[in-house]
Amino acid sequence: MSAGAGLRVELRQEAPIPLAVELACAPGELTALVGPSGSGKTTILKAIAGLYRPRQGRVAVDGEVWLDGAGRIALPAHRRRVGLVFQSFALFPHLSALGNVAAAMGHLPRAERTGRARELLRLVHLEGLEGRRPAELSGGQQQRVAVARALARDPAVLLLDEPFSAVDRATRQRLYREIAELRRILGMPVLLVTHDLEEAMLLADRMTVLHRGRTLQSGTPLEVTTRPASAEVARLVDVGNLFAARIAGRDADAERVLLDWHGRPLEARGRPPWPVGARVAWVIPDGFVVLHRRDRPSRGEHENPVPGRIEQMVVLGQTARLTLRPAHAPELPIRFSVPLHVARRNGLAAGVEASVSLLAEGIHLMAEAEDGRAPP
Amino acid sequence: MDWTALRLSLELALVTVAVLLPVGVLLGRTLAFHRFPGRGLVEALVALPLVLPPTVLGFYLLAAFGAASPLGRLAEALLGRPLVFSFEGLVLASVIANLPFAVQPVQRGFEAIGVELRDAAAACGMPPLVRFLRVELPLAWPAIATGLVLVFAHTMGEFGVVLMVGGSIPGETRTVAIAIYDRVQAFDDRGAALLSAVLLAVALVAILATFGFSRRVGRRLG
Secondary structure (H helix, E strand, C coil), X not given: CCCXXXXXXXXXXXXXXXEEEEEEEXXXXXXXXEXXXXXXXXXXXXXXXXXXXXXXXXXXXXXXEEEECCCCEECCHHXXXXXXXXXXXXXXXXXCHHHHHHCCXXXXXXXXXXXXXXXXXXXXXXXXXXXXXXXXCCHHHHHHHHHHHHHCCCCCEEEEECCCCCCCHHHHHHHHHHHHHHHHHHCCCEEEEECCHHHHHHHCCEEEEEECCEEEEEECHHHHHHCCCCHHHHHHCCCCCEXXXXXXXXXXXXXEEEEEECCEEEEEECCCCCCCCCEEEEECCHHHXXXXXXXXXXXXXXXXXXXXXXXXXXXXXXXXXXXXXXXXXXXXXEEEEEEHHHHHHCCCCCCCEEEEEECHHHCEEECCCCCCCCCC | CCHHHHHHHHHHHHHHHHHHHHHHHHHHHHHHHCCCCCHHHHHHHHHHHHHCCXXXXXXXXXXXXXXXXXXXXXXXXXXXXXXCCCHHHHHXXXXXXXHHHHHHHXXXXXXXXXXXXXXXXXXXXXXXXXXXXHHHHHHHHHHHXXXXXXXXXXXXXXXXXXXXXXXXXXXXXXXXXHHHHHHHHCCCHHHHHHHHHHHHHHHHHHHHHHHHHHHHHHHHHC
16 A cells, blocks of 8 residues: 555544544555444544544545645535445435436536446446435435445545444345445445444454544454453453453563462463553453363363353354353353354353363453553 | 505515515525524524514614615615605515515525535535535425415515505505505495405415425425
8 A cells, every 4th residue: 555545534623522533544445433422433424524624633535635734725525525325324305316326426527427327326236216216215225325326426435424224134234245345346445434343343354443532443353352452442342351450470481471360360472561460451352262061171271261150141043152150250250152052062051160261362461441440 | 456456565575575585595594504693683683573563563664764764865865765655665674574484484494404415415526506506495495485475475465564664655555455454444345355355365375385385395304
């Protein structure tokens, strides 16, 4: 990626909405902006599109500067080549599907607009419905018109504001596949605002976590969800199994750290910056919690074993979601899942004794929460 | 049938509508889309003729239009005759008295469009004038039409303000409503009944038209 390619955004202000945002999105890449409602996701999209003017900031796309607080550049929305899909789609109710798409083609000669609009509607699988008004289309169809309209200006960047929240689940699955396919064809930066983590995991190459207008972490969805930058991020992306511990010892050469987790020794990997005795937060994602076979012991059980009692088993399809109360600290439940057949074979049920290994490579250490909410 | 009075009322109503169309759209749209200091006061002033007794409004207009006031002197210099008891004076009074009927429905009409649709129009690359012509006007026109119909009907029947500012000069300021009053004073019940029937019909058609327009708005934005 050359220096200016793709989208680069930097926004800063204290009031009225605090913003401290830094993000980048390469051409052809899909970046998901995730965060709870009120975290400033939509404001960021609006600032990129020119519909909201932050006090300070810089927005550049492929080297072209759209906003520069210092240089006093602020292109109006209609001069920024963005494709924006609104959460409610915001289709023009008085225009047909074709009219909606053609309405965004002011840059093309009149004669070419209808043909191109038809092409785009075909691209989103709406051929035959060109003449329908938005009120005569289903939610999923409206969403496609909105996508076609967003593409109609030949945008340099595509912005999607929770575009799947207003359609039913089955339609959403189909639209996911289509967005993934479109992204491959288009080769432009795509920003997807969502509060749905699964959606972000499914669609995004990169993920930026936002909270109260601040970007807390950017990385691949896997990085963010297995190696959150802070306890705050861990909580926001719902990693689960977020705990506190004390550094009990360290072996820098072997990249080993010993933790004291409420009296239970645990071993983790890496060379963390904290001294012995420091309190840290740690997480272990679901996939690194391994159930010990209850009929006979097997290999790997010496790695951070935690005995306890199964408190709850919830069966979701072919997966059993389990909550284990550790014997040494029953107030700190560990949540993990196993395939249903594994749960059955091991006779798991609420109330039975079981033990797990917390794989050292899955234990991720973080500074104690900055927001004052210490993990248990 | 007092055809002169009817023609005069129609002229007054049409001229008032023609003046209030741009004024109503400009003022209504501004009040709908922009927040500025003094906005509340402007809204209150626009609404004032709705609650003020027509004679009171007429009294102040009479004072404002009179030869003693700067406005009256300016008008007299331009027109070559006084503003009071003239058709031009009636038009000005009628425009002011009808402001709320034109501005309020238009303001509601533009407000109903919503920020998101306007943002969408901008994000579609439309410059402000194109947004106004291709998105705002087509969506707000039933509201604009409602305002104009109300202005037309209301002007046709306006009595107090017209009497105060214009008096009852045949062919100049004697509108249908004034003529009805004159007919009754002269014990010409038949003449009064005919003219009253005309105004009744105008009012009924106006109400039907505004209901039709608001249904259309409901269908579009609903």
